[in-house]
Amino acid sequence: MKDQVANNTRKFFKNKVPELLMYAGCSENGLLSGHDLSAPKVSGSKKNSAESLIFRVDMSLQYVQAIKLALNTMPPLYKQVIELTYFKHLKMFQIAKQIGYAERTIANSKNKMLKEFAIRFFAVQARLGIEDKDIIDLTKTKEVA
Template structure:
């Protein structure tokens, strides 16, 4: 797993690697929907876990709202940041492959990636609030550990 010197970038990277696939699974969709004009208004409930129907519907609905916030956040980013996020986390390209697509150096892609991750983290908070996510369920990717 990638390790960034910046903790906000690390938090955001971990969100895309660990949490986003879980949200997509609960919503019953694939990561491509975040890059398309997909409407989350009719989620598919697909769970093999033995949960009550109410719990499953709540999870699907919560995941759908969170995915809307992710999509809105990506849509609000500048073109370069959005492309870097798309290439890295949805197309699963490596730095050198992204550099080729963007016609720039690998070093510049690394800089863009850190900037994009940090930008996503700050914008994501606002989008979650805008989409009506309860304060206690907001993913604050900007929080860093306090050094004692």
């Protein structure tokens, strides 16, 4: 059985990140660029659907910013493999060829890279002031994404 934290992170990149990018109004390229994604914070009040949508957009922007910051604090190889896998959608052999490592080496290290991202993503969310109840915790041993 695969490591649960790595599996949570894999599912997060495949399922949740595209949704967050859509609500944040940016593309995968925007996430990987040097542009600042911060925006004014909006009250979390959910009195009506318009406020609820604004809150969702605001939270998505915060999560996208947290993803970007977590990636930027990772070792360059880890960051590159994650970006090529989940944002450029390359196959393992294409990644290996592009970065000059054996395909097997990357495959054997991928769970470690995903776990490293999960830990950094959790820490960055807390540092950005995302409330505990809203933090996406990929390090939990149950499925979260």
